[in-house]
Amino acid sequence: MGSGMNELDLVVRAKRVITTAGEVARAVGVRDGRIVALEPLDADLPAARVVDLTGDEALLPGLVDTHVHVNEPGRTEWEGFATATRAAAAGGITTLVDMPLNSVPPTVDTPSLEVKRKTAEGQCHIDVGFWGGAVPGNTAELRGLHDAGVFGFKCFLLHSGVDEFPPLDAAGVEAALRELGTFDGLLIVHAEDSDAIDHAPTAHGEHYHDFLASRPRGAENVAIAQVIELARWTGTRVHILHLSSSDALPLIASARRDGVRVTAETCPHYLSFCAEEIPDGATQFKCCPPIREAGNRELLWQGLAEGVIDCVVSDHSPCTVDLKRFDIGDFGVAWGGIASVQLGLPAIWTQARPRGHSLSDVVRWMAERPAELAGLRHKGRIALGYDADFCVFAPDEAFVVDTARLHHRNPVTPYAGRPLAGMVRSTWLRGTEITGDQPIGRLLERGAA
Structure with a gap:
């Protein structure tokens, strides 16, 4: 290949590149933000910039996180596009899809989507897309939101935690x-049954087991079964968000065998923590559905290994420090949400490696499958024609989580003080290294991404 017009913008050489063909040594060539060459490591590829990874580094595709609550506008003191995308980039994520709540207004019609896009413009360090919302009374808005480029629609089957995003009943879901x-x-669904929750004990006090009793597995199982049947009747695609009950795995597997178009995700916190180890008053661990027992966690790992669970995404749902109510440690009144967008990759790698999983597995769960779920046709893989989104990862380096080094807005996370394996050394978006100095992300639309 000659110089001039044929010169590449960037070549990255690495002994460990995680591709669709597995882990291989490659020289990856980039032009105009896309991957245009995948050659042997020593191939002659003239480029304006050449980056040689060290022997302890692996080149992963940029991760895709399809479950992030950015909260801006309206609750920007909880989080915002600048802080959330900076944190995501520091964690090797190059694309996120923002949830339609807890921003004000919620993304339930095209004017509110436009407000969110205008707010995000010029603030994003990574690429950002948007989910729409399905709430009572907005069925007529769904087609317009779809045509405006949202990636799908989120609904709740019980109170969402914020009054401006009410839940759907069974007729509304149908x-x-x-x-x-x-x-x-x-349709992406927060699947917990409101009647089951209403009949469960009330969440109260500082003991985690009392909170866990207030969100029983049965509430998830009943809701997931209902969603599956509605998907069976209508033939429409559904996705189960943040699966925490392993009891539901056979339901999902059985439905798939029957041809029901259902997928499911889980989150790093369900795969990392267990109820037995959560201290009294440690409301940084509160989320809904909740972190369950150690045996449940192992069955979630099995479901992931067997492909019943498609992907692992953060459900980054931060808030201000005061809303976690550390002053009283009461799980009943603290905000429910885990802040972790920067830590998902090392958190999962820490748990995956001793269970015999490879970096290729992690990439499938955290890049390839989330991109497929959202219909991001040029994201999530190191392959010809894909965006040159990269995560340079040192899998053998360890660190202890220090909240002062996290970029999300409020320094609260259940991972604080926890040793994790794997360090993100750098993150690249369309062939440009993300430094955090200048936002270089784009706003994505379904079908164009």
């Missing part, structure tokens, strides 16, 4: 699914 079926839309 109506939304029938509308989405007219344009092959995707």
Whole structure:
């Protein structure tokens, strides 16, 4: 290959490149933000910039996190586009899809989507897309949001935690699914049954087991079964968010065998922590559905290994420090949400490696499959024609989580003080290294991404 017009913008050489063909030594060539060459490590590839990774570094595709609550506008003191995307980039994530709540207004019609896009413009260090919301009374808005480029629609089956994003009942879910079926839309569901929660003990006090009793597995299992049946009747695509009950895995597997179009995700906190180890008053661990017992965690890992669970995403749902109520340590009144967007990759690698999983497995769960879920056709893989989004990862380096080194807005996370394996050394978006000095992310639309 000659110089001039044929010169590449960037070549990255690494002995460990995680590709769709597995882990291989490669020289990866980039032009105009896309991967245009995958050659042997010593191939002659003239480029304006050549980066040689060290022997302890692996080149991963940039991760794709399809479950992030950025909260801006309206609750920007909880988080915001600048801080969330900076934290994501520091964790090797190059694309996130923002949830339609807890921002004000929620993303439930095209004007609110436009407000969110205008707010995000010029603030994002990585690429950002948006989910829409399905709430009572907005069925007629769904097609317009779809045409405006949202990646799908989120609904709750019980109170969402914020009054401006109310839940759907069974009839509402069916109506939304029938509308989405007219344009092959995707419904993503917070699946906990409101009646089951209403009949459970009330969350109160500082003991985690009392909070756990207030969000029983049965509430998840019943809700997931209902969503599966509605998807079976309508033929519409559904996705189960943040699965925490391993009891539901056979339901999902059985439905898939029957041809129901259902997928599922789980989160690093369900795969890392267990209820037995959560201290009294440690409300940084509170999330809904909750972190369950150690035996449940191992079955989630099995479901992930068997492919019943498709992907692992953060459900980054931060808040201000005061809302976690560390002053009283009461799980009943503290905000429920885990802040972790920067830590997902090392958190999962720490747990995956001793269970016999490879970096290729982690990339499938955290890059390839989330991109496929959202329909991001040029993200999540190191392959020809894909965006040159990279994570340079040192899998053998360890560190202890220091909240002062995290970039999300409020220094609260259940990972604080926890030793983790694997360090993100650098993150690249379309062939440009993300430094945090200048936001270089784009706002993505479904179908164009």
